[in-house]
Amino acid sequence: MTVRISITVNGRRFDRDVEPRQLLVHFIRDLGGFTGTKIGCDTSQCGSCTVLLDGVAMKSCTCLAVQADGSEVITIEGLAKEGQLHPLQEAFWNKHGLQCGFCTPGMIMASHELLRTNPKPTDDAIRHGLAGNLCRCTGYQNIVRAVREAATAMAK
Amino acid sequence: MYASNFNYLRAGTLAEASALLQKNPGAKVLAGGHSLIPLMKLRLASPTVVIDIGRVPELRGISLSGGALTIGALTTHAELAASAAVQDAAQALSEAAGHVGDPAVRNRGTIGGNVAHADPASDLPAVLTALGATFHITGPGGRRSVQASDFFKGMMNTAVGEHDILTTIEVPARAAGQGSAYAKFEHPASRYAVVGVAACVIVNGGTCVAASIVLCGLTSTPARAKSGEQALVGQALTRETIAAAAGKVGTDLGSDVLGDIFASAEYRAAVAPVYVRRAVEAAASRAR
Numbered sequence: 001m002t003v004r005i006s007i008t009v010n011g012r013r014f015d016r017d018v019e020p021r022q023l024l025v026h027f028i029r030d031l032g033g034f035t036g037t038k039i040g041c042d043t044s045q046c047g048s049c050t051v052l053l054d055g056v057a058m059k060s061c062t063c064l065a066v067q068a069d070g071s072e073v074i075t076i077e078g079l080a081k082e083g084q085l086h087p088l089q090e091a092f093w094n095k096h097g098l099q100c101g102f103c104t105p106g107m108i109m110a111s112h113e114l115l116r117t118n119p120k121p122t123d124d125a126i127r128h129g130l131a132g133n134l135c136r137c138t139g140y141q142n143i144v145r146a147v148r149e150a151a152t153a154m155a156k
Numbered sequence: 157m158y159a160s161n162f163n164y165l166r167a168g169t170l171a172e173a174s175a176l177l178q179k180n181p182g183a184k185v186l187a188g189g190h191s192l193i194p195l196m197k198l199r200l201a202s203p204t205v206v207i208d209i210g211r212v213p214e215l216r217g218i219s220l221s222g223g224a225l226t227i228g229a230l231t232t233h234a235e236l237a238a239s240a241a242v243q244d245a246a247q248a249l250s251e252a253a254g255h256v257g258d259p260a261v262r263n264r265g266t267i268g269g270n271v272a273h274a275d276p277a278s279d280l281p282a283v284l285t286a287l288g289a290t291f292h293i294t295g296p297g298g299r300r301s302v303q304a305s306d307f308f309k310g311m312m313n314t315a316v317g318e319h320d321i322l323t324t325i326e327v328p329a330r331a332a333g334q335g336s337a338y339a340k341f342e343h344p345a346s347r348y349a350v351v352g353v354a355a356c357v358i359v360n361g362g363t364c365v366a367a368s369i370v371l372c373g374l375t376s377t378p379a380r381a382k383s384g385e386q387a388l389v390g391q392a393l394t395r396e397t398i399a400a401a402a403g404k405v406g407t408d409l410g411s412d413v414l415g416d417i418f419a420s421a422e423y424r425a426a427v428a429p430v431y432v433r434r435a436v437e438a439a440a441s442r443a444r
Contacts, residue, residue, distance in 0.1 A: 001161070001162075001163045001164065003164055019161065020161075020162055020163065020164030020206065021158050021159040021160070021161060021162060021196075022158075023158075023193075042157055042197070043194060043197075043346075044190065044194065044257070044260075044261060045345045045346055046345075047258070047260065050260050056263050057259065057260045057263060058260050058263050058264050059260045059261065059264070062189060062190055062193050062194060062261075062264070063189055063193070063264065064164070064186075064189065064193065066164050066166075066208070067186070067189060067208060067210060110259065110260060113259055113260065113263075114259070117259075129259055131258045131259070131347070132257065132258020132259060132260050132261060132347075133258075134345070
């Protein structure tokens, strides 16, 4: 069985026939070509696959593409507007909030969710907000600094 | 990892979902997908038909009336944690919902999916048992209601039958003098409870007149700590009386404690009294 679905990824609409078992993360990467979204643990623990679904962060490895039919997805590639990096991307760059970079797209999308729900987080709230994203380089200190800087920049 | 192939059917209403479920033996109901999809990816579940109820409007929402919270099965953990009504009327539920998984998981995972899945390490079954929740189910024979004490039948096994849909969960609103809390030692990656404790006390004139203590993460279904509860009733809730009650949970748990590669049964049983003490102390401090 295939199902006809329509998902908009980063402003581009994709109408595709998919197997119901196809995961949203595979739709985004394989059909959409947006490979910034990573597959890490594949068990909704590491957060590498975090994207925004209708503006709200979720783990795209634990969602069927058919569940997202009619929805709008934003991935890391969709954050920059007209060549201008998002303040979170700027801050992760400035504060060296990454080492190998594999967790970074998910970290930034999860940070986006944190600042959406709590625009002025304490360091504790940042760590709690990013609890579902694992950095195996263990570069958490600079990630927290980056989110703190982005929060300040976005408040201006 | 890909699940086995299945046919996907999307229900627009509860009646339609129920009809699809009767027509498709072996079908599984999909809500937020945060319990079912992981099982299907591991091929521990391979349903031939999946019925998506995620867009059924009548299964959404939280309301407080007539001394009870009514929570739609599709209510997400994030919605529960953000609800002022839940925070006031069911403190332990609010607290536990805010600590299920992580923010992204809480945005998708639902209370109905969580309890219908009935993972022994899941937080909400213990909390809903401690708060005396009632589960409303729609099935081939119509509607019925099941008390929390009869709902969780075994590991990943509940009163929700093959052709049933869990529709709403009703939680009695906080009574005068009542306080409740949830304390857990969480697995650092999955954030499931290694040991989780829901406690609810009612204090009248400085004396505890009712107590419920329910643990998760240790046994196949939520475990009621009856000896601990009995030790609290009739007492003023002090550090000493709470610690004495917490010390009794070992006898309530018996020899059925589960262990895994992360934490042995012995370790979980040894840690349990600490979390019982923390949960009861927090509940007592909120009793008003």
